[in-house]
Amino acid sequence: MRKTLAWFGVLTVIGYLFSTCLVQVNEDELVLITQFGSPVRVVDKAGLIGKLPDPVQTVVRLDRRLQAIDSDLGEYLTRDKKNLVISAFILWRIDDPLKFLQSVKDNQGAEQRLIDLSGSELGAAIGNYTLSSFLTTNSDETRIPEIVNSVTGKCRTQAKEEFGIQVVGIRLRRLGFPQQNLRAVHKRMRAERERMAKKYRAEGKEAAAKIRSQTDKEVRELLASTYREAQIKRGHGEAESVRIYAKAFQKDPDFYKLTRTLESYGKFLDDKTTLILSSQSPLFKYLETPPDE
Amino acid sequence: MALDRKIRASLLSIGTDLVLIAIKGGLALLTGSLALAADAFHSLSDLVVSISVLMGILLRRLQLHRLLGRGETGTSAQQHAAETHGHWIESSIAAVVSLLILYMPVEIISEVRASEAQELDYAWAGILGTLVCIAIIYFVSRFKIIVGRDTNSPALEADGYHSRVDMFTSVAVLFSLMGQIIGIGLDPIVAVIIAVLIGITGVDLFVSSIVSLVKGTDLHQLSIWEALFNGLNKFVGLVSHTLLGRRFSLPQGFQLTTLLHPRVIGFSVLAMVSVYLASGLTVLKPWEYGVRLRFGEIVDKQLEAGLHYHLPVPFESIVRINMAQVRRVEVGFRTDPSVSAGVSMLLWEARHEKAGYRKLEQESIMLTGDQSIIDLSMIVHYRPRDAVSHWLNVKDIGEIVRGLTEATAREVLSAERSDVVHSEARTRVMEEIRDRLTEQVTQLALGIQVLAVYVHDLHPPLDVVPAFRDVFSAKEDKARLLSEAQAYRNEALPRASGQRTQRLAEAEAFAVESRLHAEGDAQKFEQVAAAYAEAPALTRYRLFLETLESGLAGREKIIADPQVNQGSYRLWLFAPDQQPTLQVNRQRSRGSR
Numbered sequence: 090m091r092k093t094l095a096w097f098g099v100l101t102v103i104g105y106l107f108s109t110c111l112v113q114v115n116e117d118e119l120v121l122i123t124q125f126g127s128p129v130r131v132v133d134k135a136g137l138i139g140k141l142p143d144p145v146q147t148v149v150r151l152d153r154r155l156q157a158i159d160s161d162l163g164e165y166l167t168r169d170k171k172n173l174v175i176s177a178f179i180l181w182r183i184d185d186p187l188k189f190l191q192s193v194k195d196n197q198g199a200e201q202r203l204i205d206l207s208g209s210e211l212g213a214a215i216g217n218y219t220l221s222s223f224l225t226t227n228s229d230e231t232r233i234p235e236i237v238n239s240v241t242g243k244c245r246t247q248a249k250e251e252f253g254i255q256v257v258g259i260r261l262r263r264l265g266f267p268q269q270n271l272r273a274v275h276k277r278m279r280a281e282r283e284r285m286a287k288k289y290r291a292e293g294k295e296a297a298a299k300i301r302s303q304t305d306k307e308v309r310e311l312l313a314s315t316y317r318e319a320q321i322k323r324g325h326g327e328a329e330s331v332r333i334y335a336k337a338f339q340k341d342p343d344f345y346k347l348t349r350t351l352e353s354y355g356k357f358l359d360d361k362t363t364l365i366l367s368s369q370s371p372l373f374k375y376l377e378t379p380p381d382e
Numbered sequence: 383m384a385l386d387r388k389i390r391a392s393l394l395s396i397g398t399d400l401v402l403i404a405i406k407g408g409l410a411l412l413t414g415s416l417a418l419a420a421d422a423f424h425s426l427s428d429l430v431v432s433i434s435v436l437m438g439i440l441l442r443r444l445q446l447h448r449l450l451g452r453g454e455t456g457t458s459a460q461q462h463a464a465e466t467h468g469h470w471i472e473s474s475i476a477a478v479v480s481l482l483i484l485y486m487p488v489e490i491i492s493e494v495r496a497s498e499a500q501e502l503d504y505a506w507a508g509i510l511g512t513l514v515c516i517a518i519i520y521f522v523s524r525f526k527i528i529v530g531r532d533t534n535s536p537a538l539e540a541d542g543y544h545s546r547v548d549m550f551t552s553v554a555v556l557f558s559l560m561g562q563i564i565g566i567g568l569d570p571i572v573a574v575i576i577a578v579l580i581g582i583t584g585v586d587l588f589v590s591s592i593v594s595l596v597k598g599t600d601l602h603q604l605s606i607w608e609a610l611f612n613g614l615n616k617f618v619g620l621v622s623h624t625l626l627g628r629r630f631s632l633p634q635g636f637q638l639t640t641l642l643h644p645r646v647i648g649f650s651v652l653a654m655v656s657v658y659l660a661s662g663l664t665v666l667k668p669w670e671y672g673v674r675l676r677f678g679e680i681v682d683k684q685l686e687a688g689l690h691y692h693l694p695v696p697f698e699s700i701v702r703i704n705m706a707q708v709r710r711v712e713v714g715f716r717t718d719p720s721v722s723a724g725v726s727m728l729l730w731e732a733r734h735e736k737a738g739y740r741k742l743e744q745e746s747i748m749l750t751g752d753q754s755i756i757d758l759s760m761i762v763h764y765r766p767r768d769a770v771s772h773w774l775n776v777k778d779i780g781e782i783v784r785g786l787t788e789a790t791a792r793e794v795l796s797a798e799r800s801d802v803v804h805s806e807a808r809t810r811v812m813e814e815i816r817d818r819l820t821e822q823v824t825q826l827a828l829g830i831q832v833l834a835v836y837v838h839d840l841h842p843p844l845d846v847v848p849a850f851r852d853v854f855s856a857k858e859d860k861a862r863l864l865s866e867a868q869a870y871r872n873e874a875l876p877r878a879s880g881q882r883t884q885r886l887a888e889a890e891a892f893a894v895e896s897r898l899h900a901e902g903d904a905q906k907f908e909q910v911a912a913a914y915a916e917a918p919a920l921t922r923y924r925l926f927l928e929t930l931e932s933g934l935a936g937r938e939k940i941i942a943d944p945q946v947n948q949g950s951y952r953l954w955l956f957a958p959d960q961q962p963t964l965q966v967n968r969q970r971s972r973g974s975r
Contacts, residue, residue, distance in 0.1 A: 114678055116678060116680055116770075134679070135678045135679035135680065136678065137678075137679075154776055154777040178785040178789050180782065180785075180826065223796055224749055224753050226751040226797070231751075231793075231797045233793050233796060234793070258826065260789030261793070263744065263792075264748075264749060264796065265748075266755075275843055275846055278755065278800075279845070279849040282849035282850055283849055285856070286856035288856075289853065289859065290860060292860055293861070293863035296863070296864050296867070297866060298867070300867035301867050301870055301871070304871040304874045308878040311879065312881060312882065318889070319889030322886070322889035322890050322893050323896075326897055327896050330899060331900070333897065333901055334900050337907050340908060341911040341914070344918075345907065347925065348925065351925055354929050355929055358933035358934065360937070362937055364939045365940045365942055366939060366940070
């Protein structure tokens with residue numbers, strides 16, 4: 090029985106040593122081995138490593154992968170005193186585990202420091218630029234990459250020196266106007282649109298009027314020229330007929346005069362004509378004095 | 383007394399089956415394994431059989447008691463008759479139950495046919511649970527066999543062997559689950575095998591109940607299949623015993639010796655070691671890459687598809703990375719993958735509220751270069767390009783892609799005018815976002831390939847939408863005014879041209895008419911003049927008179943004689959329809975006519 094117990098004890102100890110002396114380091118980890126709290130070794134290569142058992146040496150595992158945090162939205166003033174609401178997107182990874190542990194202790198601490206750091210650097214950088222460096226319709230004038238690069242550069246140096254963190258990149262994730270300004274912006278956008286709408290409608294009316302008046306003008310021109318041509322044609326016809334009549338009548342002007350006069354009589358002696366005739370007229374020669382045979 | 387033991391054994395079976403159904407059913411729900419579900423059905427069929435057996439026993443006892451109670455001095459013949467009657471009831475129940483059991487394989491097979499190959503969840507939990515089941519079945523069957531032997535009850539012993547046969551189905555389930563971990567889909571096959579076994583049990587029961595009914599004998603469940611499994615069971619036990627059993631010298635007088643036979647321990651150890659070693663088998667699908675890790679260190683970066691072996695768990699492992707799968711990141715909104723079957727494009731003024739859809743205005747409201755605001759939601763598609771860097775270098779790739787996309791979109795938009803973003807520059811802007819994103823992804827060595835950045839939703843802020851719509855209407859109005867004017871022109875010009883043609887033709891006709899009339903008149907005149915010249919005086923007089931006739935006929939005429947009124951005509955003037963102003967004069971004039 091005692092022997093069994095002894096075996097059991099030995100097995101337990103061996104099991105414990107196995108579990109604590111052999112440490113598996115994964116590819117995505119940085120391992121720091123501390124001896125009674127003071128760091129003795131940094132392992133940045135994956136694999137199996139040996140160390141002294143647990144109360145003597147302990148393992149601190151840190152994530153070596155690329156991580157991302159968002160800073161809170163912050164309001165900054167540009168050089169021309171415009172307010173911008175900006176939040177940064179920070180990509181970082183642990184660079185120096187020892188410094189990291191000593192200065193920020195864990196990820197949460199690191200994130201807080203990075204947010205503070207990027208916030209102050211952003212504030213300083215933004216104050217040097219006008220709003221048109223951020224928002225411009227000319228892509229050559231935008232200064233965002235420049236601003237971002239300078240902020241990244243400054244943060245990178247400081248984070249590396251102070252926190253053992255490698256800042257891989259900082260981007261402006263949010264970039265906007267304060268909430269109070271939004272209504273004004275909307276108003277302005279609406280006004281712009283209204284202006285455009287009015288412009289389109291006015292343009293439409295103008296062009297339509299142009300077309301109509303042009304049309305009217307053309308129509309009148311056409312009709313006028315038509316009138317001219319028609320009159321010329323009529324004139325030709327009439328002149329010819331006059332000539333023909335004249336030529337014919339010249340042959341016997343007396344007869345023409347006679348017939349034409351008689352014709353005229355026939356025409357103007359109508360129902361309403363009342364004639365007062367003199368009985369002396371040759372017409373009544375036989376009326377009063379019968380012809381004597 | 384024999385009946386009491388039977389009842390006890392039945393109750394034990396029922397209890398065991400209930401526990402097994404609970405475990406297997408629960409595991410089947412957890413893992414989604416069809417084999418486990420089939421095995422749960424198997425236990426259910428056992429439960430139904432056990433309950434029917436128990437009911438048969440109880441009914442027979444009841445009848446027996448009634449007979450004995452009434453007759454008090456029942457003859458052995460009466461007792462025999464009662465028992466035969468009891469057999470009849472028991473067999474009938476068995477026949478009905480067998481039909482019930484025969485339905486189960488149908489259900490399982492239809493389930494298998496309906497389901498598609500799918501990954502099982504919590505396969506390890508399934509394996510552990512199945513091991514527990516196997517252990518329970520094993521101990522219960524051992525218990526039944528031993529008690530049956532001790533009490534000299536062959537029926538109970540046979541029941542024990544039957545339970546042991548059940549164990550094989552659970553072992554089959556175990557294999558199926560292990561195969562799942564390796565990457566071999568045995569699940570439906572095992573489910574079908576179990577269904578067939580259940581079917582055999584049902585047929586078995588049905589046949590024996592019919593036999594019992596016809597012959598009027600006791601119900602015996604014996605079949606070739608059971609005998610076969612018994613033989614297999616004994617064979618496996620024997621082999622493991624001879625291989626390993628001797629090495630394990632358990633202390634004599636161990637309490638559970640009768641339950642834990644050395645050959646069983648040997649068999650178990652053999653099984654466990656093989657399971658442990660077999661856990662290193664991994665099948666990589668055609669679209670997967672494997673990364674082999676030894677103590678967390680990468681030793682093989684890109685294992686191709688196929689069967690691979692790695693040392694079991696503490697030493698090595700293989701991580702599968704799905705390289706083909708296109709992943710998707712939503713910017714400006716989130717969908718719940720379980721709810722949204724498809725996210726369609728949205729109307730501008732829609733408030734974007736739908737089940738499983740969440741709009742994130744913070745992400746989607748963006749500024750453009752002309753200090754306007756637009757609302758842009760995007761979907762990014764990407765795919766892992768480099769297995770190792772994608773998996774190892776980045777903590778949360780989706781979140782990083784989202785942040786970069788958002789930042790890039792804002793950067794690009796901050797140099798664009800809002801109205802062109804809505805219209806002609808839309809494609810260009812999205813392409814630029816994609817290109818810049820690709821550039822950054824490469825620069826940061828994220829190990830992914832950005833396939834596309836799609837616009838999910840792009841519109842002005844909701845407050846401004848009506849104004850935007852009005853601009854569109856204004857454009858339409860302009861076009862309408864123009865086309866109306868054009869229509870007026872198109873109508874007026876041809877009409878004028880028609881008028882022109884008509885008027886010219888009229889003039890032409892007039893000219894021709896005048897000429898022809900003149901010619902006609904002239905010729906007529908010439909002919910008449912020629913005739914006139916032949917006798918001018920007479921003709922002239924005739925013409926004169928004719929004219930007078932036609933001109934003066936019917937007209938009111940006053941013929942005055944200068945001698946009568948001495949040349950004064952003043953009194954004669956009156957309107958034709960008026961009464962003469964001087965009656966006398968008129969009468970006189972009439973009289974003078």
